[in-house]
Every structure is written in C-alpha cells, then in structure tokens.
Amino acid sequence: MTNARLAFVFPGQGSQQIGMLADAAAEFPEIHTTFSEASDVLGYDLWDLCQNGEQADINLTERTQPLLLTASVALYRAWCARGGVHPARMAGHSLGEWSALVCAGTLAFTDAVHLVQERGRLMQKAVPAGEGAMAAVIGLDDTAVESACAEAAEDEVVAAVNYNSPGQVVIAGSSAAVSRAIEACKTAGAKRAMLLPVSAPFHTELMRPAAEKLAAQIESTEFHAPEIPVIHNVHARPESAPAAIKVLMVEQIYSPVRWTECVQAMVADGTGQLVECGPGKVLAGLAKRIDRSLTCHNIDTPDQFNTALLATAE
The missing domain is CATH 3.30.70.250 (Malonyl-CoA ACP transacylase, ACP-binding)
Known part of the structure; x- marks a missing residue:
C-alpha cells in the first residue's frame, strides 16, 4: 500500500555516529542482515566498525559512504518487513541519493555498496588533503x-x-x-x-575527475526504472530511464545538491509527511525550515520507528 502524501528522504555524509542503530538492531533483525551483506562486499566487519571503532575511522569518506547507505537500506527493509506503507516519492541528500535508488529498486544493494565505496575513494583522491x-x-x-x-x-x-x-x-x-x-x-x-x-571539496568542478573515473563502473552496473519516483539532486526532478539515471549519478558528484528545490518539488507533488530513513535528524530539521507544513518523522530508534509506522498508515 502507498501513502500518496508520504515521502522518504535519505541522509548523506555527516549523519554517522559510533553506536548508531544499536537499539534498532536489537529489535529489527534486518539491521544485522543488511550490515552482514555489506561486510561481505567490503571485506571488513561494517557493524563492528560503527559500533566499536573510532569516530575518525567512520569519518573516512570511503567508509562513511557505504556505512550510511547500509544504515538507510537496513531501516527501509525493517520498515517494509513490518508492513510500513510505501512512500509515493523519495529523495536523498548527496550520497543519500544512492540509498533512495536502492530502496526504489533501481539497483541491487550489493552493487551500490561497491559503487559508493569506490565513489568515496575517488572523491577523496581527487584533491590532495589540505587543498x-x-x-x-x-x-x-x-x-x-x-x-x-x-x-x-x-x-x-x-x-x-x-x-x-x-x-x-x-x-x-x-x-x-x-x-x-x-x-x-x-x-x-x-x-x-x-x-x-x-x-574534500565535494560537488565542485574539482570532483569531475572522480566522476569520470566512476562513470565506467556505473555504466557497467545494471540499473532498472525506479518503482518509486526519486527526485534527483542535480535538477530536482524524477527520472525513469535507467540510462538517464546513470548520467545523473555521475553529474551529481560535481554538481550542486539542490536540496531545497527537491523538498519543494515533493511538496508541490502532494507530500505532507516525510520520513528520514537513516541515522540522525539533519534532513527532518532542514525540511521544516524549507516548508513548515511538513510533518517529519525519524525512524532510527525503535520508539520513533513505531510512532512513524502508526502516523503514516492510511
């Protein structure tokens, strides 16, 4: 079932914290399952890193990106497993756009884990540290x-x-x-x-070399038309053609994130409720500043998750 007034938004870098999702993982088995899938791709224990590592470790871009993707996808899987209504539209802030595409059925989760790890590595290498x-x-x-x-x-x-x-x-x-x-x-x-x-100076022309290097890997990855419309950072509109989505995900690396326009586009299309699907409350806070009419929910703790389930059910 779809709630025509509901949108899901997915956070980007900056929302990572040591110990995040610990309470959710104790209640929702999908958290550990999803982190285990990601760990198999990455070659290290991602759950152990985000629970027992150092903040400096998870702030490394090539680790932050797969970590936040995995956290968001895990929460969305938990949402669907508990009968949560489907949103009518999605958007993600920067890296979060990859989470939105996975949850919308555009590409496989494991493919996305590999791509965002490489995205982070290339973005960090594009400009020498300190420059x-x-x-x-x-x-x-x-x-x-x-x-x-x-x-x-x-x-x-x-x-x-x-x-x-x-x-x-x-x-x-x-x-x-x-x-x-x-x-x-x-x-x-x-x-x-x-x-x-x-x-690193993300979303500037200085990132174009990273985008060009990632383009070939994106091109060789299987993309599908999204099952739920995703509003893209580059132009604040949805796109249905897989080939066009691939181009946007390359351009996104060196183009501005038009987040205000993305939220405004969702509101214009009928969004009244918004769920931030990932750790933290950054996007919910921004959404309220963009449009005070929005009702915003976070789902990174069991109590918040269950409250949002009830509040969004039609």
Missing part, C-alpha cells in the same frame, strides 16, 4: 552567497554546492578560495560562515 575545503554559510540568501563566491574565486574554484534550506548554503572549493569566500560572506551580512570538518 580543498567546505564551509557552511548561515543567514545569507542564495544569490548573495553565489556573488561572494564569484568575488572570492580569483582563478580558483569556490562555489555554492549544497542548497540545504533557505538561509543555509554550503560552499566548497580550493582552501584559499573558500577562506576568501567566508570573509566575503561575512562582509555581505552572513550570520555565520565557518569551515566544516570535511577534507
């Missing part, structure tokens, strides 16, 4: 942020890369250019502009 940076800008409209980046570039790369919600934009690029853009944003009236603990 790239990302920063969050709070309290400045999109146009002003874009103007500040253009002013600060000086033949280097710096651009708005995550349009997260009105008044919250992430910029990225060469370290020196990002530093100049931070000052330009503050001068333009930003409430805050601060570096993020991320070592």
